[in-house]
Amino acid sequence: MNPTFSADVQAFQKEFATFLRELVPADWAGAGTLPREEYDAFAEKIRGQLYERGYIGVSWPQEYGGRGLSAEYQVAIAEELTRQGLPQGIASDVFGIQMFGSTLLAFGTEEQKQRFLPRILSGEDKWCQGYSEPQSGSDLASASTTAVLEDGMWRINGQKIWTSTAHLADWIFVLVRTDPDAAKHRGLTLLACPMDQPGIEVRQIQQISGEADFNEVFFTDAMTPEENTIGSVSDGWRVATALLEHERGGAAAVLAIRFAEELDRLEELARERGRHHEQDIRRRIAWCRSRVFAMRLMGYRALTRTLSGEGIGPEGAMNKLFWSEYHRVLTELSMDILGEDVLTLRGRRPAIPDGPDAPGAPTDSAGWITTFLNARSSTIFAGTSQVQRNLLAEKILGMPREPRAESSRGR
Amino acid sequence: MNPTFSADVQAFQKEFATFLRELVPADWAGAGTLPREEYDAFAEKIRGQLYERGYIGVSWPQEYGGRGLSAEYQVAIAEELTRQGLPQGIASDVFGIQMFGSTLLAFGTEEQKQRFLPRILSGEDKWCQGYSEPQSGSDLASASTTAVLEDGMWRINGQKIWTSTAHLADWIFVLVRTDPDAAKHRGLTLLACPMDQPGIEVRQIQQISGEADFNEVFFTDAMTPEENTIGSVSDGWRVATALLEHERGGAAAVLAIRFAEELDRLEELARERGRHHEQDIRRRIAWCRSRVFAMRLMGYRALTRTLSGEGIGPEGAMNKLFWSEYHRVLTELSMDILGEDVLTLRGRRPAIPDGPDAPGAPTDSAGWITTFLNARSSTIFAGTSQVQRNLLAEKILGMPREPRAESSRGR
């Protein structure tokens, strides 16, 4: 038991900290002080500077643009970025680096890795994820977007939804039904598909906060070459599920750092309003502190497993459930501290639509209210809390699945 | 809208109050001040005095020993009894008067009513309820205790469990399977069966608090005459379900009165310990007050429906869920007020094993701790909270039943 960074990582972090300090002015108060409109460009700029110095994807193998360092370095980088008030990458990195990249490392061909991975790190290619469909949300395996192979090209037809950053993306990894006769889970394939083609139309979806961070993606005879099949044909369910675990697992240690910073800002809000002496507020903050610290420790535990070559497995579902339900409680607390001031949105809106806002964000009511509204989406996206609880009960506790209305669905 | 007693009822209540004051000494502080061992005898004595003056079962028709008054009078009596620190009857009255009596009024033959009802009111016959079985708790319809009709006598074999007051009872109303070939819900019959016979053995069950308020009842060729069939043969499910609604519905208005008195005692506890100035304690007490008042109003609403001849229907399930879940919260609050003093049980134990203790009970830790432990049984008995939620969702909100693992169970 030694839940601290190794000496090497500490040295690396120190060096990285020095580098970061040169990127921003001495009186830098955090990216959260930027207006929402300027944030994305700033994040992109910083990411470019990090990339140039080799700080993007450090845990990836050197042959694909990484530095072959352990996952510990990745957490150290994220921690230092937040500490210095800087963005942890750009929005599409979740899909490009954490999800698609990690999956490609596990399932991709050598050719695919060579072709895609370096461009993901450099930011030349931005990725998005095409999983959910209007009729297939929690029940992902019932996806009905089809792909048919013709002369070495997949022809894709159907619709995906809730596709974050699709309007900015160069590529989509899309779960399609390639064998309409196989049982539900068995006829699926994962494809990489370029976005810039006439067969693809993207429509933005305005969400609860009034902003548009999601999209619908319509495929009408969209094409992608056969070599863009990720994993085997009809093995898409396995590949996609592994990918979802990357989505869930990787975030824990890093997310906790952002949540801790957010909680600092909440305390500031309570102090500004003289509510920090109230028993109820104090106890709830103490509970939140414990929760965020536990989140970080769960991240460390997952990291330890990763470092020793074990997978984090279904515990990924716990992290997702943990942080999204925590964030509902935290944002409720922020509303209670605001009191009457929840009535109107004043000041800056958050730059980040899911989870905590950027570090250094002000305590404006518009920020907290928007985060409160958006927190409602976190318990739905990437598997609802209900689906996560099922997963935990089945995969960790060994409880039986529910009897199926239909045990498999021939299509 | 006029949620007050009518002038007639108020006059009746006043007269009743005068009568009650003669039963107890001038400095009477409530039955809760009696030691647990003396409580039952006291309750029995008071009940006898009430019966003599015609205050038991006032809402039953005169031909069966009642006074043909409206249900409003019943609530007025209960309110006054609690106000004056007196028991609301004896433990078996729930089964004899509220459940079996009400059911008999609805489903019994004239002969049965004449025979059973007056003796229930007089207290000559005490009743208990034989529904649950070891393998059939929430799934009541799967009961496997059998009865076979032979020469005008039912021969009963099997086992019932969680039978409150069975060790004191003269009669049991028991749900038995009379048609082993019919589908699960269709082969059941409700029988009235005398307890004092060699075919019946009662074993007490010690519960969480260390006391024994429940029993197992073993039937080994127990006999009851054919004329003790309640409702029709094979119609037991319908009769039993209606009976459960009596169990659930009737209690609401009356229970709220007891809960309000309990909350007075909780406030006293908080004051004694100087905890009543704490924000958290005050808010939780305020929430409890609102909850108890809402319970009383729901009781008034049900009463209004009863008075106008409408049934209370599935809302009965809401009352059960409402008070049992409330009581968990209330008893948790009492534990939080006790703080370190939950470590040991000091002083008097409660006289009443389910719900609030008798009026005037002291604020001893043994009382609150025991009630806290027993409160765990209230969310299980007479339909778990999970079953109640299913019922509410299905019967009131019209949501679908779950697909059955087996849609019916031939036996």
Next chain:
Amino acid sequence: MQFSFSREQEDLRSSLRDFLSRRSGSEARNRVLKSGYALDRGLWDSMAQQLGLLGLALPESVGGSEAGFLETSIVLEELGRDAYAGPYFSTVAASWVLQHAGEDGATTLEQLASGSRIFTLAIADEGGTWARPGHRTTAFEVADGHRLAGLKVNVTDADTADEFVVVADLPDGPAWFRVAADAPGVSVVMGESLDLTRPIGQLVLQDAPAILVVGPAAAGEILADVNDKAAVALSAEMVGGADAALRQAVAWSLERTQFGRPIGSFQAIKHMSADALVEVETARVLTQYAAWAIDERTPDRSVVASMAKQAASDAFSLAAGNNIQIHGGIGFTWEHSAHLYFRKAKATSALFGTAPQHRDRIADLLAV
């Protein structure tokens, strides 16, 4: 013992529900979502003139129907169910003060009952609440009446109001005044309201001409009364909204299938809905009783008003939150009305005292 509405009251409810489903409903909600808040004046006039909703509890002499607060609460519940976007609450709340103006006020009340003039209350100063407005808005007497100076915050429907009913301090204590929106020295600064159906603004008074409605002798008692009534009125609105959110969720759960069955057959969804039902019914009975208590001026009316407000706030938040969760992705798109209710739940909870504030008040009133 009668804990139910009368036949006439049920008729009022059903005719209003019919009216709203024809004239307002999902179409109006979509309009709010698409193009923002804009008062439907035709609907307003119909509500006032055809249905007599604005004069419901006012004297016949000013064109009212002399019904009680209970009837008003039925109207508010139905408007809440509909997520109606208009200044009904604000105007009715203003009438609770204007009724005390005596003979002078008759014309004003006539205007109010006919819907021709829209009113709202302006009570809280910056840092103040509705129960304790603060003493930062002052009034002084001039030859032809009074002048007011100060800033009022969290004024509901400030942009559509023709006239404000304002608490301001005279030398001998707070009093109530009327201020016309188009008078010199009056300006309104609208905020971005969390509740898309209820605009919120600040009222800036720079020596604005005002007419005294109630002097310091009675103003305090009326303020207390307004707080009780507003708590119950908003509770009624929230009970309607909570019920609508619950029903919307259930309807969707019957329609939407996942894993080959309607999601409404999953216990997780059923139990969430059952729990919401319990909270809605709790809030409903408390609100019903509190409305009756206000009509009867029973001694417990303040405490039950607070009980209703805290219960309705919790019920609406739960039901509206569940509604989003049960809808899944579609539930937090802008174009779906689920978030309209969710926003209303949080915002309405904050008007005239939050749930924790009301629990504190219950404890105070019951001398815990």
Next chain:
Amino acid sequence: MQFSFSREQEDLRSSLRDFLSRRSGSEARNRVLKSGYALDRGLWDSMAQQLGLLGLALPESVGGSEAGFLETSIVLEELGRDAYAGPYFSTVAASWVLQHAGEDGATTLEQLASGSRIFTLAIADEGGTWARPGHRTTAFEVADGHRLAGLKVNVTDADTADEFVVVADLPDGPAWFRVAADAPGVSVVMGESLDLTRPIGQLVLQDAPAILVVGPAAAGEILADVNDKAAVALSAEMVGGADAALRQAVAWSLERTQFGRPIGSFQAIKHMSADALVEVETARVLTQYAAWAIDERTPDRSVVASMAKQAASDAFSLAAGNNIQIHGGIGFTWEHSAHLYFRKAKATSALFGTAPQHRDRIADLLAV
């Protein structure tokens, strides 16, 4: 970065778990339920001598193995899982003070490590807590040592203890003393303990002879240290208990069928269990970290001790409550061990600070 136990630590856990399943386990729990608490002296001796559990963190010179607090926390977790009925926590907690006795204490520690003498802490005066004992027990010097007078409450395992480690006030401040159970002027009044596996009593001291262990100069710091350690030790016990309750519920849910299916296939039961799992894991990681922090004497050890205690209290209460609910009727019979865990959850939460008290402490320490 290593957030996991070492191979040796895992070995300690599994050998202890094996041992307990052979020597203690459900049979011992049934004994407690059938005939009440009675210390199993043979088991105690084996724990001390065969497994070396009592000297685990003590110096080799007194027969210990010089392991850390982390190892102790592993033992406590396993004992908690087993609902072990014996004075392990009390005795180990006493050793945290006795270790500071210097040379004089060596014999005492040897007795403690060998299991031949049982110890416990007596800290709180009436109306006091473990963190602030009060100043109602006094010590005065006599020719051959000291005498103590006062009443100590909520003393764990007071009936089996051979010796008490007591906080009492000298003229220049609180100090720690040893008092033998069989000394004149010492009497014990046992209460009826909510936790059937941990007797609770009062220690009455009437000019009882006592030996000074730590004087006023260091006593305060040691008291703070004892409070941190006790919080984490009890957290470890509760994590074990919570995990056991969770697993017991799950096992039953697989076995018990209703409506033709195992009740563990119903979402209501699955989701309750999943929620309990999350709480147990939250408490587990916080307790693990806190135990490490105590070994390392990190600056955050007090705050993380409180974090662990409040999380473990909540997790145990939830898991043990769910366990009863999932078991249904059988779950609240006396003979089923479900209530043993439920009682332990509530009682252990109350020892050395309740969850709300620890949350207050977290806020204080973090200067919220």
